[in-house]
Amino acid sequence: MARPPPVDPTAATVPATPFDAVQAGAVYRAIFERRDMRHFVGGQVAPEVLRRLLHAAHHAPSVGFMQPWGFVRITQPALRQRLHAAVEAERQRTAEALGEQQDAFMRLKVEGLLDAAELLAVVLRDGRERHVFGRRTLPQMDLASAACAIQNLWLAARAEGLGMGWVSLFEPAEVAAPLGLPAGAEPIALLCLGPVAGYYAEPMLAQQRWARREALAACVHDDAWDRPSALFAADANADDAAGA
Numbered sequence: 001m002a003r004p005p006p007v008d009p010t011a012a013t014v015p016a017t018p019f020d021a022v023q024a025g026a027v028y029r030a031i032f033e034r035r036d037m038r039h040f041v042g043g044q045v046a047p048e049v050l051r052r053l054l055h056a057a058h059h060a061p062s063v064g065f066m067q068p069w070g071f072v073r074i075t076q077p078a079l080r081q082r083l084h085a086a087v088e089a090e091r092q093r094t095a096e097a098l099g100e101q102q103d104a105f106m107r108l109k110v111e112g113l114l115d116a117a118e119l120l121a122v123v124l125r126d127g128r129e130r131h132v133f134g135r136r137t138l139p140q141m142d143l144a145s146a147a148c149a150i151q152n153l154w155l156a157a158r159a160e161g162l163g164m165g166w167v168s169l170f171e172p173a174e175v176a177a178p179l180g181l182p183a184g185a186e187p188i189a190l191l192c193l194g195p196v197a198g199y200y201a202e203p204m205l206a207q208q209r210w211a212r213r214e215a216l217a218a219c220v221h222d223d224a225w226d227r228p229s230a231l232f233a234a235d236a237n238a239d240d241a242a243g244a
Ligand SMILES: Cc1cc2nc3c(=O)[nH]c(=O)nc-3n(C[C@H](O)[C@H](O)[C@H](O)COP(=O)(O)O)c2cc1C
Pocket: 034, 035, 036, 037, 038, 109, 110, 111, 166, 167, 168, 169, 202, 203, 204, 205, 206
């Protein structure tokens, strides 16, 4: 099929005016108040809201614009139970792999599969090897792209007053089989989505003393890995000061 002629991308552009303070504040608020949620209160997500969230996910950037994602909405209780069993089995295996941290891990709540109003599986489509643009040396950019879609969904869910949790504790084959995924397709997330009583004030793993946020200053470098960035030289705790 003949492609239509290319469009000059500089001929008609959207003005690069900054958002006003309220709009910009809303974007940052969604970023900072988004939490990975594992406690849900059941209820429902209205179909038009779910469509908006998936629309937001589908507008994520992707390497070579390959759009590697697919979403499977779980509507059958028996299928949800089966996926929950797969997560529980992997939770046990993860605990064993953690050695002396096993008990602390088992005390963590790491999923809300049975309580969330909606359960969505995010899948990397089959046939991804055809997409070479941006992936010849970094094939994992398909995963990075799908993660962008999930982050869009996460932020939009916060804006809608819903919670979302990304569960990756599963053996991919144990999720792929019940969902009937074709060979080459790969599940990367079980997303628990729905009403919550409130958002954790901090990442739950920080509240549970499992991990804490790194200082931003330790993550930013100028020119070389061994050179901390001058941006944060004055205040090594600039991350905290910025309220991040
Ligand atoms: C790729 C990815 C996979 C994750 N998998 C799980 C998971 O299986 N179970 C879980 O409880 N949290 C999971 N999380 C959530 C993280 O624990 C959470 O993002 C982190 O603790 C920071 O908390 P916050 O998202 O509330 O800022 C995952 C997050 C990401 C980005």
